[in-house]
Amino acid sequence: MGTKIKADLYQTYLASLLRGSKSECLNIVTTLLENKIEIRELYTELFQKSMYRVGELWEINEISVSREHLATAITENMLSVTYPYLFTGVKSDKTAIISCTANEYHQLGGKMVADIFELNGWDAYFLGANTPVKELLQFIDEIKPDLIGVSLAVYFNLPALKVTLEAITSHFQNLDILVGGHAFIWGGTGVLKNYPGAHYYESLAQLEADL
Amino acid sequence: MKEKLLASAQKLIPPSEKARKEFNAKIGILVDKGNKSMAARPDLDKLICAENLEMAENNNSNFARFMDSMFVAYDPSILVETVLWVFKAYRSHGFLPTYWAANLDIWLRMLEKELSDESFKAISPFYNWIVVNIPIFVKLTDECLSVEIPCGTNDR
Secondary structure, three states: OOOOOOHHHHHHHHHHHHHOOHHHHHHHHHHHHHOOOOHHHHHHHHHHHHHHHHHHHHHOOOOOHHHHHHHHHHHHHHHHHOHHHHOOOOOOOOEEEEEEOOOOOOOHHHHHHHHHHHHOOOEEEEOOOOOOHHHHHHHHHHHOOOEEEEEOOOHHHHHHHHHHHHHHHHHOOOOEEEEEOHHHOOOOHHHHHHOOOEEEOOOHHHHHHHO | OHHHHHHHHOOOOOOOHHHHHHHHHHHHHHHHHHHHHHHOOOOHHHHHOOOOHHHHHHHHHHHHHHHHHHHHOOOHHHHHHHHHHHHHHHHHOOOOHHHHHHHHHHHHHHHHHHOOHHHHHHHHHHHHHHHHOHHHHHHHHHOOOOOOOOOOOOOO
16 A cells, blocks of 8 residues: 555545545545645556456446446546646657557556556557557557557457557567556466567556656 | 366367367357357246346357457466356356356357367367366355345355
């Protein structure tokens, strides 16, 4: 647990999130930001941790899919609250495109990754959920980024990830590719060895350390 | 018990690219037919707990796509952990262990009918592995279930 997010504060936030109280969540997040919490700590120790718990609560039938989706929507709102604090760092001239694979509809993790790039001075283009490969390739060609990040939340979308990686590596041989997401909690990153330039990042902390 | 699952899963041989492509091409048909077969069962409400039909159909679709992922890049640990997760999550929502026995029986019969003999021989061991290990998946997920289970019965 981070220094600014004590256990009782986390539980209060989680309870507010599960109740669907956007205003209570907003109060907590705003206060933490005013107290100069590190953005990454806020993302991992509050947003990510609470959403993993929300997922677990659905698994054990403690909450409905509706409430899970509500929590996701509120968390996306809370990410937006951090935006005034995201763009304050020294700008680099680097650009990243962050996208979910085709058929991947869980976009929260990818959005957090894009924000971490912004926080570290990059220009990050977040394309959101379910990006068709053809469109992604066209956008890469247009933007010419230094790096592309691909997010995979559920393992059954692995074939779509492979198709995406094959397309990127065949069209843009020297482009660095970052791969991450909840899909890899039990492994499965070995498939990336087939794609030069593709690297797996386990956490936002690992990513930020490399930026 | 989990180690036993992992050890047996490690003996499964990933299908050839040809067999995987044949399976992948049939996913839509297989999911559709499988859902219709399950829906026709008179005991479906008991197997999945009433009003869970949409969840059962989503599970069937996700299951097919997951198996396709396994055939693309087989990882025994992911197979074991994912099936355990499915048993835990869906049993928590009222699905009976006999749901998987029934559903996998349908899958095996469909695969035999829809795939070539060669592809069926390559792919069916994965489904048979789950069938054979249902009692272990049930045992391992028993302790994860909450006290209040919808449609709770003693045979879960």
